[in-house]
Amino acid sequence: MTEREPTLAGWGNLPVPGHELLSEDLCAITRGAVLSRGLGRSYGDSSLPPPSQREVVGTRLADRILAWDPETGVLRAEAGFSLWEFNRLFLRRGRFISATPGTQFVSLGGMVAADVHGKGHHWYGGFGAHLRALRLRVADGSIIDCGPAHEPELFWATVGGMGLTGHILEVECQTQAIPSPWIHSQSQRIDDIDQFIDVLKSSSHEWPFSVGWIDCLSRGKRMGRGILDRGRWATAEETGGKPLPVTRRLMVPFDFPSWVLGRFTVKAFNTLVYWKHFQRAREGLRHPDAFFYPLDAILHWNRIYGRRGFTQYQCVLPDSAGKGSARRFLELLTSRGGASFLCVIKDAGAQGQGMLSFLRPGISIALDIPVRDNTQQLVDTLNELVIAEGGRIYLAKDAFTRPEHYAAMDPRLPEFQAVRERWDPAHSIRSAQSVRVFGDPP
Amino acid sequence: MKVVFLGATRGMGRALARLLAERGDRLFLLGRDPEELARSAADLHARGPGGALEVIAHASCDLARPEGFSAALDAADLALGGFDTVVVTAGLFATQEQLEADLELTQRLLVVDFANTVVFCEHARGRLLARGGGTLCVFSSVAGDRARKPVVLYGAAKAGLSHYLEGLDHKFRAQGLRTVCVKPGFVKTGMTAGLKPPPFAGEPEAVARRVLSAIDRGKPEVYAPGIWAQVMRVIRWLPRFVMRRIKF
Numbered sequence: 001m002t003e004r005e006p007t008l009a010g011w012g013n014l015p016v017p018g019h020e021l022l023s024e025d026l027c028a029i030t031r032g033a034v035l036s037r038g039l040g041r042s043y044g045d046s047s048l049p050p051p052s053q054r055e056v057v058g059t060r061l062a063d064r065i066l067a068w069d070p071e072t073g074v075l076r077a078e079a080g081f082s083l084w085e086f087n088r089l090f091l092r093r094g095r096f097i098s099a100t101p102g103t104q105f106v107s108l109g110g111m112v113a114a115d116v117h118g119k120g121h122h123w124y125g126g127f128g129a130h131l132r133a134l135r136l137r138v139a140d141g142s143i144i145d146c147g148p149a150h151e152p153e154l155f156w157a158t159v160g161g162m163g164l165t166g167h168i169l170e171v172e173c174q175t176q177a178i179p180s181p182w183i184h185s186q187s188q189r190i191d192d193i194d195q196f197i198d199v200l201k202s203s204s205h206e207w208p209f210s211v212g213w214i215d216c217l218s219r220g221k222r223m224g225r226g227i228l229d230r231g232r233w234a235t236a237e238e239t240g241g242k243p244l245p246v247t248r249r250l251m252v253p254f255d256f257p258s259w260v261l262g263r264f265t266v267k268a269f270n271t272l273v274y275w276k277h278f279q280r281a282r283e284g285l286r287h288p289d290a291f292f293y294p295l296d297a298i299l300h301w302n303r304i305y306g307r308r309g310f311t312q313y314q315c316v317l318p319d320s321a322g323k324g325s326a327r328r329f330l331e332l333l334t335s336r337g338g339a340s341f342l343c344v345i346k347d348a349g350a351q352g353q354g355m356l357s358f359l360r361p362g363i364s365i366a367l368d369i370p371v372r373d374n375t376q377q378l379v380d381t382l383n384e385l386v387i388a389e390g391g392r393i394y395l396a397k398d399a400f401t402r403p404e405h406y407a408a409m410d411p412r413l414p415e416f417q418a419v420r421e422r423w424d425p426a427h428s429i430r431s432a433q434s435v436r437v438f439g440d441p442p
Numbered sequence: 443m444k445v446v447f448l449g450a451t452r453g454m455g456r457a458l459a460r461l462l463a464e465r466g467d468r469l470f471l472l473g474r475d476p477e478e479l480a481r482s483a484a485d486l487h488a489r490g491p492g493g494a495l496e497v498i499a500h501a502s503c504d505l506a507r508p509e510g511f512s513a514a515l516d517a518a519d520l521a522l523g524g525f526d527t528v529v530v531t532a533g534l535f536a537t538q539e540q541l542e543a544d545l546e547l548t549q550r551l552l553v554v555d556f557a558n559t560v561v562f563c564e565h566a567r568g569r570l571l572a573r574g575g576g577t578l579c580v581f582s583s584v585a586g587d588r589a590r591k592p593v594v595l596y597g598a599a600k601a602g603l604s605h606y607l608e609g610l611d612h613k614f615r616a617q618g619l620r621t622v623c624v625k626p627g628f629v630k631t632g633m634t635a636g637l638k639p640p641p642f643a644g645e646p647e648a649v650a651r652r653v654l655s656a657i658d659r660g661k662p663e664v665y666a667p668g669i670w671a672q673v674m675r676v677i678r679w680l681p682r683f684v685m686r687r688i689k690f
Contacts, residue, residue, distance in 0.1 A: 022635035024452045061632050064456075064481055068488035089464075089489060 008056070011302050012043040013255075013309035014371065014399055016051075016432060020058030026078060030137045030167035033057045035431050037163075038080060038107030042114060043312045044399030045432035046162050051442045057167065059109050066170060074132065076172040079109030084296075086175075091288065092244055095175045096233075098124040098208075102344075104293050109168040114396035115160030115357040119209040119231070119292065121364075122349035126357055128159035130174045136166035139424035143169070148353075157419035159354030162395055164434050165423060178233045181244040183209070183291040185231035188281040189274070193224025193327050197363060200228070200347045208232050209291070212345040215270040216367060219334050224327065226345070227277050231291050239285065247289040251299040255306050266340070295342075305370050312397040313382060314366035316348050316359050321389040326363050332385050333367070336378055340367035355416040358394045366397065376400055383409075395433065406437050413438075443577075444522040446515065448472040448503060448562065449532030451482045453631035454581065457650035458531065463490045463498065470518040470525065472503035473532070505532055505554045511565045519569065526576040527657070528566040530559060533581065535633045541595045548595055555599035560606050567610065567619060575618020579657050580607055584625045584665065587674045591689060611662045620660035624653050627670035642669045 008018035020037065023029045030036060036057040037047035049056045059080035067076040073095050075086070084104040086097060101116040110116075112134065117126040124130075133147040134155060144166070146155040158165045186207075190196045196212055203210060207230040214226040295301050302310070317325040326345070333340075344366045351360040369375060379400035386393060392409035393401055407413055417438070420427065430440040443462070450459035450471045463469060463486035471486075473479045479500035487498045499521045503514035518525055534551045541548045563580060570576035585593040586600030593600075607623035615621070628634060628643040644667035656664035665671035677690070 022632060024456070024632045061635070064485035065488040066481055066484050068484075 008040075008048055009309070010040060010042050010044050010047055010399070012311050012371075012399055013302055013305065013307075014044070014311070015309075016045070016048050018049045018054050018056060021055050022058045022061050024061045026057070026059055026062035026080070026167070026169050027137070027143070029057050030169065031141055033167060033429075035163060035429060036079070036109065036167040038110030038113075039082060039105050041103055041106050041110065042396040043310075044395075044397060045436065046114070046396055046398075047110075048432040050430050050432055050435045050440065059107055059168075062169075063107075067172075073175040073177060074172065075175055076133075076170060077108055078170055079112075079168045080107050081171075082107050083111065087288070090175070091178075091181045094178055094181070096178045096288075097127070097130065097173065098176045099127040099130055100292055102293060103296055104289075105296060108171040108173070109163075112159060112168055112171055113161060113163040114394075115352050115354040116396070117348075117352075117359050117364075119211045119229075119346065121359055122204040122210070122347045123208040124176075125349060126160075126352040126354070126359060127173070128156075128352045128354045128357060131155075131159060131171070132174060133170075133172040134158060134168060135170035137169055138166040139426070139428050147172075153419055154423060156353050157355045157416055160352065160357040161355065161416065162431065162433065164420060164429055164431065164438075166429060180234045180236050180239045181288065182234040182239045182242065183231040183286045183288050184234040184238060184284070185229060185286040185291055186281060186283040187227055187229045187277065189277050190224075190226050190228050192222060193330055194323070196224055196226065196228065196345060197323055197326055200345070200363070203230055204347050204349075206230075210347060213273070214330075214343040214345050214365075215274050216330060216333060216340050216343040217267050217270055223334065224330050225274060226343075227274065229291070231286065234285055242285075244287065247287065247297065249297055249299050252301055252303040255303045257306055305368070308371045310368050310370045311375065311379070311399045312366060312368050313379060314358075314364065314394040314397045315382070315386045315391050316362050316364045316394075317386070317389050317391045318360055318362035321362070321391065325389045325391075326365065328389070329365060329382070329385060332381065336381060340369060343367040355412050355419065356395070356410065358392070358396075360392075362391065366394075380405070395437070398433070398437070401437060403437050403439055443467040443527045444470075444525045445527040445529060446470050446472060446518040446522070446525045446566070448505070448528075448530045449581075450486070450529075451475075451478045453531070453633050454626060454629055454646045454649050454653075455529075455531030456482065457646040458529065458653055459486055460489055461650050461654050463487070466491045468522055469498050470521050471498070471500035472514050472518065473500070474502065474504045476500070476502055505534075505558045505562065506550070508558050508561045511562050515565055515569060524573060526570070526573075528563075528570065528576070528578050529657075530562065530578075530580045533559065535596065537637070538592050538594055538596070551596065552599050555596070556602045559603055563606070563610070567614070570619055571614065571617055575620070577620045577622060577657055577660065578607075578610070579622040579624065579653065581624045581626065582607065584627045584670050584674050587625065588677050588680075588685075590677070590685070608662070615662075621662055622653070622656050622660070623663045624656070625663065625665045625670065625674075627665065627667060627673065629666070642667060642673065 006019045007015035009015040062078040062080040100118045111127045115126045115128045210230040212228045346364040348359040383405040427440045434440040449455035501517040582604040583600040585597035586604040611621040649666040652666045
């Protein structure tokens with residue numbers, strides 16, 4: 001019996017042959033490595049080795065805090081330090097990373113590489129806006145410290161640069177003081193997509209965090225109905241000093257068969273969630289885990305999509321495309337029968353300074369797509385619409401976008417490639433995604 | 443507790459030291475590389491509840507250089523104002539293949555993991571007993587429980603170490619020395635990275651929680667993850683003709 005070759009996959013469970021090289025000594029193992037990867041929460045092939053390689057560095061054992069100043073809230077840590085660990089240690093001490101993404105099982109290095117954003121993007125920007133310094137191992141083997149004032153070109157290419165400019169060894173960022181560890185949230189039912197956009201945009205000056213869940217199977221005049229969730233940190237008076245409990249988590253123990261997430265079950269689920277929100281509006285204290293990271297409550301939730309895996313499609317539709325663009329997007333999606341278990345809509349603020357930072361002012365829509373025979377066509381069709389609307393997609397979620405489509409979406413790509421050219425002319429640092437989307441050598 | 447910790451920079455030691463720091467125990471780190479020690483000290487310091495009681499300092503101590511043991515423990519004693527607990531997680535690891543191919547490495551591993559670890563413990567034991575006792579927690583391995591093909595040499599060193607620790611418990615418990623012999627099974631750390639994890643492989647954080655509870659209760663022997671106690675019970679009872687055949 002021959003031993004099966006090990007495989008490596010992103011969160012979407014689309015595996016390629018490969019394995020992680022792990023050590024606490026990140027400095028040693030990144031020498032000559034093709035790519036570094038954190039906790040593997042990017043959905044597609046961003047953290048996977050190019051086809052000719054098998055080994056990528058795993059940073060998760062390099063997880064030490066190197067400096068913490070409780071007065072200023074400046075944190076410096078090794079790249080594998082996770083947001084989960086940060087929240088576990090510092091949330092109750094009154095500190096938070098406001099550019100938090102929708103899962104806390106991410107590493108600081110990964111947060112830099114994807115320039116992650118979250119429910120507070122319209123208020124706080126992406127993670128890149130909170131960075132002070134990075135330490136990188138670049139392709140020639142040397143170690144470079146960079147920041148907004150020092151080697152700014154390399155720094156801003158690394159923010160959102162999908163790990164392609166160098167191996168991120170250390171990250172220094174600014175955290176925010178919070179008045180209590182609880183969220184004061186308000187959620188309400190929304191009737192259709194136009195109302196969604198109106199409420200999202202009009203509330204962005206009052207609420208630092210907002211996110212909408214859309215039932216994207218509803219069509220006609222109910223298209224885009226869903227639930228809008230907004231929040232801010234509760235004041236100490238509002239919480240009355242109530243201690244924050246530790247969240248219990250469930251786990252999906254194995255891959256579900258793929259019929260589980262068929263059209264009928266998703267429809268039933270969506271209807272249930274919509275009507276479970278019985279009152280039009282609810283308001284009160286929420287645990288930040290439940291508010292920011294609802295899916296983290298179920299470990300390995302990606303297994304519900306079964307062996308064939310799934311991809312997430314996330315795009316930003318810019319304000320310049322007009323209010324109707326989200327409706328056009330949903331019309332196209334529903335006409336193609338893109339059954340999505342989860343569809344999330346967010347307000348996007350100013351574009352980050354990272355050369356490939358994803359968001360720009362507009363509306364961000366994200367949806368899960370189980371992989372089927374027609375997934376490539378579906379993504380192509382959606383991409384063509386996004387190009388026409390002047391929007392772009394999020395590389396950290398992507399597994400199917402064609403190079404010509406990405407190039408058409410992002411005019412900043414040549415500038416990013418020029419920085420790579422300077423630091424790594426052979427493109428020795430690359431990923432399965434950079435081979436697929438940027439045309440790097442396999 | 444006032445803890446001297448040899449090996450807190452990596453793996454299970456890192457995880458255990460974090461638990462101690464987070465609940466406010468005072469730590470003095472010993473290890474080979476001063477820069478690594480400083481980085482780990484910063485990590486532990488940030489995790490601690492803070493306040494004046496906390497001491498996280500460090501000094502050089504290399505298990506390959508027993509001449510430095512006494513001075514290192516003196517430095518720890520001074521910084522902590524008399525330690526009451528000594529934890530040793532440091533050690534060398536190499537696969538059976540690597541050891542068979544390199545006799546120099548074999549000698550180094552046997553000396554570090556057995557002879558020098560025992561000498562370090564003797565230094566620590568003397569100091570603890572002189573002040574009426576304390577806790578000595580040392581990481582051995584399930585590899586020392588029964589001779590097995592994949593760990594003939596490493597297992598021999600760990601068997602010697604386990605034997606010694608059991609002896610300490612028999613002889614000195616009445617005088618207040620609480621010896622804790624930790625026997626980790628396969629744990630996913632940097633040390634075992636690259637090896638194929640068997641069933642029941644553990645995570646360092648879970649191992650650390652189990653060891654901490656054993657330290658608090660003064661349990662003389664602890665398997666971690668716990669299932670390895672049952673696994674080794676079976677392995678110890680397997681007849682020789684079976685051990686000759688299986689690869690485990």
